[in-house]
Amino acid sequence: MNLLVKPGRERELRHQWSRLHQITPEQNEIMRAHDLLLELDVDMAGIVQQYFGQIDEPLRLVG
Secondary structure: OHHHHOOOOHHHHHHHHHHHHOOOHHHHHHHHHOOOOOOOOOOHHHHHHHHHOOOOOOOOOOO
């Protein structure tokens, strides 16, 4: 990981993070079909507002 954190390597670090912590829509469907998908009902807008105040832009998923 130290090699990825050096200046100019942020893109590779983001790519590795995405591969480890995000799933594709196809993976989502497969996991759901096999009852392996854990979905949590989390009020992210409420959490963000609690710590950062009112945000005028709507929250959106990225990745």
